[in-house]
Amino acid sequence: MITSTHDTLQELQLERTLGGEGREAEREIPLIDLSDFDTRRDEIIDRLWQAATDVGFFQLVNHGIATADIRQAFTLAEEFFALPDATKARHSLKQGQNAGWEFKSQVRPSTQTADQKESYQITLPHMEGLWPDQVTLAEFQRIMLDFEHQAWQLGMRVLSCFAERLGFERDFFTHAHARHAPDYQSTLRLLHYLPLDRDALADASLWRAGAHTDFDCLTMVFQREGQGGLQVCPGHEVAGSDEGPAWSSVVPRDDIITCNIGDMLMRWSDDALKSTLHRVRMPTPEEADKPRYSMAFFCQANKDVTIQGPLRTYPPITAHDYLQQRIAANFHAVRNKDA
Ligand SMILES: O=C(O)CCC(=O)C(=O)O
Numbered sequence: 001m002i003t004s005t006h007d008t009l010q011e012l013q014l015e016r017t018l019g020g021e022g023r024e025a026e027r028e029i030p031l032i033d034l035s036d037f038d039t040r041r042d043e044i045i046d047r048l049w050q051a052a053t054d055v056g057f058f059q060l061v062n063h064g065i066a067t068a069d070i071r072q073a074f075t076l077a078e079e080f081f082a083l084p085d086a087t088k089a090r091h092s093l094k095q096g097q098n099a100g101w102e103f104k105s106q107v108r109p110s111t112q113t114a115d116q117k118e119s120y121q122i123t124l125p126h127m128e129g130l131w132p133d134q135v136t137l138a139e140f141q142r143i144m145l146d147f148e149h150q151a152w153q154l155g156m157r158v159l160s161c162f163a164e165r166l167g168f169e170r171d172f173f174t175h176a177h178a179r180h181a182p183d184y185q186s187t188l189r190l191l192h193y194l195p196l197d198r199d200a201l202a203d204a205s206l207w208r209a210g211a212h213t214d215f216d217c218l219t220m221v222f223q224r225e226g227q228g229g230l231q232v233c234p235g236h237e238v239a240g241s242d243e244g245p246a247w248s249s250v251v252p253r254d255d256i257i258t259c260n261i262g263d264m265l266m267r268w269s270d271d272a273l274k275s276t277l278h279r280v281r282m283p284t285p286e287e288a289d290k291p292r293y294s295m296a297f298f299c300q301a302n303k304d305v306t307i308q309g310p311l312r313t314y315p316p317i318t319a320h321d322y323l324q325q326r327i328a329a330n331f332h333a334v335r336n337k338d339a
């Protein structure tokens with residue numbers, strides 16, 4: 001059951017104040033090379049910790065997922081979104097479960113308007129009836145499952161670095177995100193930001209994705225070269241100046257994964273690791289007739305896991321309750337139905 005307590009989360013209060021345009025500012029997102037991970041582990045942990053305690057965003061290169069595999073997953077995602085709506089509707093979002101297809105149904109607390117996008121979410125325990133069949137989209141299920149697995153492995157590797165620095169066992173987060181458990185709730189989300197017409201572009205209330213922080217521990221975003229739009233606003237610049245918050249653009253590259261800390265890990269680290277506001281801006285007039293695709297893997301601790309940092313800054317909450325509050329605040333149809 002979803003309750004109305006979602007309004008009490010401090011994270012949501014922040015989101016609601018930040019729907020406006022703001023201003024743009026240059027800012028470097030740390031680029032972290034993961035090659036020779038085992039031998040360079042200590043140096044990599046330093047770099048990840050530095051980035052995560054400061055800007056809350058970093059980009060990974062030489063991360064071990066082949067660029068060909070990323071491109072193949074993108075190709076299939078594009079083929080999925082190109083299916084007729086009636087076909088996609090056979091795989092519609094299961095309420096409150098981050099699984100299935102939705103079209104312009106996510107309303108961000110920051111903007112109160114629907115994101116100009118559609119998405120298809122893969123959360124392993126809830127996929128029954130949601131995979132397109134072999135005739136509709138050959139190999140989709142096999143390739144996406146393999147990609148999800150690779151993303152999970154990399155996510156757990158990165159989280160093992162944070163675990164060590166936080167004083168947990170190295171594999172603490174791997175257990176917390178156990179992939180074959182029935183209460184697994186990490187999600188691979190395929191995203192398609194729609195081409196937009198002149199009227200939509202002129203509407204200042206619309207966003208491809210309104211300002212938000214992520215609900216999870218760690219997000220890994222795969223983006224395509226030439227399809228920019230992701231903008232980041234580090235916490236210390238939110239209240240910044242009279243001109244409003246400063247937003248910096250992230251430059252996409254096929255072989256780079258853009259990562260950010262989410263609210264779950266911020267809580268779990270007693271606020272040491274920063275969950276940073278971000279958004280996907282509307283396209284420029286030159287970009288407007290083109291779609292934008294991205295894929296995001298959200299490392300979300302399994303439902304039964306209790307989130308509480310070593311310093312006990314926040315009361316304990318299960319990952320299930322935490323996530324449900326955030327989903328309810330974003331998908332109104334879900335909340336209304338369940339309320
Ligand atoms: O599409 C992107 O680049 C970012 C997506 C995002 O922030 C999200 O889905 O939470």
Ligand SMILES: [Fe+2]
Binds near residue numbers: 214278
């Ligand atoms: Fe996000």
